[in-house]
Amino acid sequence: MRIPATWLASMVVILGGAMAVAPAIAQTTTTTTTTVEKTITAPNAPPAMRVETVPPAPNATEYWKPGHWNWNGADWVWISGAYEVLPVHMVAWVPGHWDPQPAGGFIWVDGHWR
Numbered sequence: 001m002r003i004p005a006t007w008l009a010s011m012v013v014i015l016g017g018a019m020a021v022a023p024a025i026a027q028t029t030t031t032t033t034t035t036v037e038k039t040i041t042a043p044n045a046p047p048a049m050r051v052e053t054v055p056p057a058p059n060a061t062e063y064w065k066p067g068h069w070n071w072n073g074a075d076w077v078w079i080s081g082a083y084e085v086l087p088v089h090m091v092a093w094v095p096g097h098w099d100p101q102p103a104g105g106f107i108w109v110d111g112h113w114r
Helices: none
Strands: 012-015 018-021 062-065 068-071 076-079 082-085 097-100 106-109
Touching: 068 106
Parallel strands: none
Antiparallel strands: 012 018, 062 082, 068 076, 097 106
16 A cells, blocks of 8 residues: 555554654745835826824834825825834834936835834
8 A cells, every 4th residue: 555655744653563753754845025116107296295193103112104195197196194013123214205307207215114
């Protein structure tokens, strides 16, 4: 009788009155992460920033990430601010902003932790 290899990892084999555990089969898992950066270009400057009422922080490990205007390809859409968990203590949030381009238009520079 042939025993599938996947069973060997957990099967106990009795040999001559003694018990032995069959060797585990090595398995390898490869994970690949791809980061795709998308450049958002708008034809004109965004509207003036909205004034947001910042609610109390849920706890001391969260920071308010302010809202900003986003260009969806046809119009400006407001993305509301939200609390975000600090990735590391003692870091600062650098807000995203729209950067005017010499040839015209504006490119979004995403906010990031520093």
